[in-house]
Amino acid sequence: MRRERRRRLALLGLLGLTLLLLSRTRLGRIVPLRMFIHRTGLQAENSQFLLEDKPITILGGSMHYFRVPVAHWRDRMRKMKACGLNTLTTYVPWNLHEPRRGKFDFSGILDLGVFLEVAAEVGLWVILRPGPYICSEWDLGGLPSWLLRDKNMQLRTTYRGFTEATEAYFDELIPKVIWHQYSKGGPIIAVQVENEYGSYAKDANYMEFIKTALVSRGIEELLLTSDNKDGLSAGTIEGVLATINFQKIEPVLFSYLDSIQSNKPVLVMEYWTGWFDHWGGDHHVFDVDQMISTVSDVLIKGASINLYMFHGGTNFGFMSGALHFHEYRSDVTSYDYDAPLTEAGDYTSKYYKLRDLLSKYHVDPLPPVPPLIPKATYGAVELKRCLSLWDVLASTGEPIRSEEPINMENLPVNDGNGQSYGYTLYEAVIYGGGKFHTRGNVRDRAQVFVSTQSVGSVDYKNQELDIPEVPGYRKLQILVENCGRVNYGNKLDTQRKGLVGDVFLRDVPLRNFKIYSLDMNQTFINGLNSQHWSDLSEGKWGPTFYQGALRVNSQPQDTFLRMKGWKKGVVFLNGKNLGRYWDIGPQETLYVPGSWLWPGVNEITIFEEYKAGESLYTVDSSFLGRTQYVD
């Protein structure tokens, strides 16, 4: 008997040791016991969703981990739960997770595993939307720009260059999520196959390829597709639940969905609670009562719903996307979206009215609404010094030399991955002056200089300018900004940036360029500290870095930078890119997460393209610009 017990104890010990080792290695922080769990996940066999054989209604909300500071993930999720939601929906951005081919990043704000665990702890199910294309007003719809180094690339098709890259990415991503599936004891109840493919539909085999890529790597939960009404018929695939996206409910929508797949539960995958903004436009708002009445209509029909967005957050860095239909329009830094929670996670009337409505769909009272996250003002940023871009170029090492222009993605930088974001400066020697013409080859806009003196700007609309006639040789400098790659529509394959072809002086193409790649990453910004800065009395014009100190107390809180008087550029906090500003609006403040501030002195670096403002100060609320109702 005793020996038997000892043997059992030894076995248990061995098992424990195995689990401990597992938990420290491949499975990371995941509860190793999930290896022994098997639950029945979400089913969609008839008109009602079943989870573990019990009927459920999905009350979902979208929130993207990569748009929200890690320190606030739990707060936002608790606010979701307190609003009556039971499900969180997130995209996965390939371009952030694989910034260089084969170099992966799942750390910090990209730690999807931790994000999923927090969701599980808060008590939310998760619908995962791993793409690889995600749209989402995100640069190139989440696809890495290095894919475009191949001049024959056909994104979102079974073109080999695309499928191989997708498989290599899924080889990294999918093993990180399989242990978070519902059947394994995790929160993921469904996984979306691609995103709105019906509106693109360039390759009839592509959706099957993505589906197989997911399933063959261990995705077991219910699969979904997600399309707007126009894309619905072309976006569905066999054995995958079709869901629908809209803002205004049309009576025909549900019967149309039923004509495509009958006797299935209805899920409105993206119910658009607001809308995004582009530079030069207004801040979009969507009427709260219209939103509530539509959500109510959907629920009365017995359908499930996911609010896109429930909490939009911020397009930190250079990550905002663009649209290009009749006109190119790039998206702003804020992704507030006029959602139920603001960009900084505060409550709105949408939140409270939604909570009232959703409380009727719960037997138990909803959890209390979490307290507000305090906001602070820290007064003015003490601006101290400046550094002209021209001085930086003189010391950034050798530029790339090329007879013809090279687009950003194909520049020989970043270990063969090209330049993804930011600015590129193209310099050529000219003789005399005359008409300078871009023939549409500047993506997306550029300031043009002769011997560092600005002679004007060019973009999609303004493609020519006059170079003053001066006899002799001078340097022509073209500072091109990538304003964001298109994230929706059929122009994805043509989203190369910088100079994408010849530019002309007096109808002769310029030749023999010096090219400076200025992606302004954290290493670059921190490296500026070793340069010779001037004091501000010199009052510089033109593209210049400015630096100042933002002093905060021992418990930094969220705040906003008011960019009043500044014209156009980018702001960095301790080297981290907070996003762009532009005086054409609508957005006038930049969100500064308290968790990104250090107690004491913080370094603010601004890259201003034209002329600095008089001052820069912090405020305790955002101003996203004049508003316009979405129609």
Ligand SMILES: *[C@@H]1O[C@H](CO)[C@@H](O)[C@H](O)[C@H]1NC(C)=O
């Ligand atoms: C950051 O940019 C510099 C060029 O300024 C480049 O040498 C470096 O490789 C970049 N780092 C990363 C992580 O991309």
